[in-house]
Amino acid sequence: QQQVKQSPQSLIVQKGGISIINCAYENTAFDYFPWYQQFPGKGPALLIAIRPDVSEKKEGRFTISFNKSAKQFSLHIMDSQPGDSATYFCAASKGGANNLFFGTGTRLTVIP
Amino acid sequence: DVKVTQSSRYLVKRTGEKVFLECVQDMDHENMFWYRQDPGLGLRLIYFSYDVKMKEKGDIPEGYSVSREKKERFSLILESASTNQTSMYLCASTTEYGYTFGSGTRLTVV
Numbered sequence: 504q505q506q507v508k509q510s511p512q513s514l515i516v517q518k519g520g521i522s523i524i525n526c527a528y529e530n531t532a533f534d535y536f537p538w539y540q541q542f543p544g545k546g547p548a549l550l551i552a553i554r555p556d557v558s559e560k561k562e563g564r565f566t567i568s569f570n571k572s573a574k575q576f577s578l579h580i581m582d583s584q585p586g587d588s589a590t591y592f593c594a595a596s597k598g599g600a601n602n603l604f605f606g607t608g609t610r611l612t613v614i615p
Numbered sequence: 616d617v618k619v620t621q622s623s624r625y626l627v628k629r630t631g632e633k634v635f636l637e638c639v640q641d642m643d644h645e646n647m648f649w650y651r652q653d654p655g656l657g658l659r660l661i662y663f664s665y666d667v668k669m670k671e672k673g674d675i676p677e678g679y680s681v682s683r684e685k686k687e688r689f690s691l692i693l694e695s696a697s698t699n700q701t702s703m704y705l706c707a708s709t710t711e712y713g714y715t716f717g718s719g720t721r722l723t724v725v
Contacts, residue, residue: 509657512655537713539714544624544718544719545718545719546619546705546707546716546717546718546719547658547705547714547716548716549713549714552713592657592658599711599712601646601709601710601711602663603714605657605658606657607655607656607657608657608658
């Protein structure tokens, strides 16, 4: 059973556009929601994370929006660039960053 | 800078061979994980370890075993490799602040 459901599986966005990736979870005990970015030939790396006491967190062009009542969270990439082309994983856990449950990943392609 | 090193980037093995994938971390982390990554399936947890000589099964442990004799090293073992184990294998070590992944080993079983 997939603990975290992620969509879409792939996404193509024009340079300068907004990329949006969505995730949903069922376990209300989850209290940590990170996003990981993976470039080809590399392992995933932590991009940004949020805890459920806030509804939004922004770091540069990357924003996590969190909707606790809907049990959903999303990653927004503003002014998307070709260098953002990568696979993005959402994840969730309870009690800290250990033992994450990962989504299935979204392959983002930003075309010039 | 923290590091998780996987010994091989690419590996080709024959069906039935015993395969060892090695992972070493230099951060003195207690927790280490092995995942496999397949298109459309994301990251699936194979085994994890919270301490030396300790191991726990993840979601897909069948056909795999692990060894953790030292804190810094966590090995994944394919007892008898099969073609359905062709995949990207990722090792990670973690603290309560997050995961650090290695660069992965792309294993092809022929």
